Amino acid sequence: MAVTTLPAQRTLDVPAVLKECGLAAFVAFALAAPMVGLETLPLTGGLGINTRFGAVAYAAVLVFFGRLGFALLRAGYPVPVLIASLVFAAVLISLLLTGADQILPFKSLILNWFIALLAVVITVRAAWALHRPTAEMAARERENVMDRVGIAVLRGARWLGPLAIAVAIALPFLPFADRRFLDLAILVMTYVMLGWGLNIVVGLAGLLDLGYVAFYAVGAYSFALLALHFDLGFWVSLPLAGLMAAGAGVLLGFPVLRLRGDYLAIVTLGFGEMIRIILVNWYSFTNGPDGLSGIPRPSFFGFPFTRRPAEGTMSFHQLFDVDFASIQRIIFLYYVILVLALVTNMFTLRLRKLPLGRAWEALREDEVACRSLGINPTNTKLTAFGIGAMFAGIAGSFFATRQGFISPESFTFIESAIILSIVVLGGMGSQIGVVVAAILLIGMPEWFRELGQFRMLAFGAGMVLIMIWRPRGLLAHRDPTIRLNRDGDFEAPG
């Protein structure tokens, strides 16, 4: 590159840096004071307040020095940063390892480890800056590295995909896979499926849908009502619920698909809320806020997972002549959602190579051009909406049968927001990105469960970090759907 690089400037504007760090510390203080500093305690006969101002001060000081570290790195003084952060990380980690962390202001083990990790990150960055003098170059380098990771992941998709599937299949039999872990895996997999479904609508067709949870709800309720009133089994209700959700998608699509961008987003948002409010208020049909319970559990193709099956039927453990264990049902559920998710994925990958999928992508890029090339935009959008809704409906059925109980509370706007975050943060249109983002956004907060209510803060922090580092999503890189080799034959992309 023919860019002249200026000599690394070592200028430290002390007042400006102090002001910057003070401001950051103040923001941390202002946020932490009410959220961390005050804790309500249920006392006999009222509510007491516990103060934790030590923790607030500690948080503000940490932010001050963290910011100072970054400022010094930027100004070209890596050595003091390296030493200070190294010492801090070493002290913190040794305290944690020796179990002496009780003296720290934060009582959460995970949080302390997280702070230690941040210190290590600053140390590494300082060392990196020593190695490569200008911070700007380091930033560009990092961007390049992440882009290359994105491309490499896509290139490697040929073996990475099967590898991930192999891991997913083996998962229930890994030594650490206890019931809690499997429950989490099922949850993550449900969101992967929802993410893949929404990816059709948002990532491929470019229709910003903020009410995706509506179709999830329609699927769950269709499934539950079919199963409860008509005594249909899991495997019959599942596709029916999918079809009903698809119908709801098309029905919504008709009036709203003339709208674009922001307007479409707002209308879909409204639709999501409408469905929830109908579920709450149509008491005679949906049982309102009390929800529906007693939704039948799935059977192993007719063989139930019960210890003592009803007279004349055989249960799963009798069929395979193994001892009864409740985990068998969990493992089965895990495989069901795995298969459903994989079907969603293969369906999408296949569609992308067909004219319909191409039309979706073209529509996302330029609707006017599409019209003048003979694409019927209404039908194209409707199919995207309908197919996306269908997968949400199927995932909703799975949710209903897994929980055995559903109520409108499971289908609030925050669900739509989470699913959309998974798609956007994964890198719109990237199938593997959805998996990574679902693991990060659903799995991580579960690990942070110890933080209690502050879990959503971890969720928010994760989103902000991704937005700063990868504004176009973790694995944003579009792969063409076909290539033509030298002889003019078509080949699938590698």
Added chain:
Amino acid sequence: MLKVSGLRAAYGPVEALQGVDVDVDAGEIVALIGANGAGKSTLLMTICGAPRARSGRIEFDGRDITRLPTFEIVRLGIAQVPEGRRVFPHMTVLENLQIGATPAEDSYFDDDLDRVFAMFPILEERRHQSGGTLSGGEQQVLAIARALMSRPRLLLLDEPSLGLAPLVMKRIFEIIKEINESQEVTIFLVEQNAYHALRLADRGYVMANGRIVLKGTGAELLADEGVRKAYLEGG
């Protein structure tokens, strides 16, 4: 082949077309020239059904297409290269061409692709490059090639030379001539570059303020005093 009569169209209160009559016969190249904002692009867009005509009639091969939706008009054999090219920036050249082939039968695709690549070797070279990374001239070529993939009988071109270097521009006009002669595609061309357009065209129309103010053969219009004053000198 194309017969536009008494066509009026408007964007809200703005009357962009105020009664336009245009005929294009099979095999011709017809040019439409006029100043900025005269309504040239609107005419092409209205022929394709968006915006809808307020009144008047558009016939293609004797069939009334005034009320048809855009995608059906295109499927009858009219292709448009819209103003500003509008290639799909994140899709490869090949994918752009595939989308262009939507109205045509699948079985033609391979032959059509060969034909287009033979005509525009640069596209074959760049077939895996995404549309947005092509140069302006290459994008224009891609936009034309994409339109040809639908096997049109009538090609509407909106300012194909806009923003191109003189040499590239010259090549684009040659290509248009080639398409007209060897592929037997009728061409209706909108241009600001009146000189090149009228030299190329069999016949031409001059538009001002939403009306046709002059028509004639290319040579006649080139020789016309008014046209020279308004569109050629100093341009």
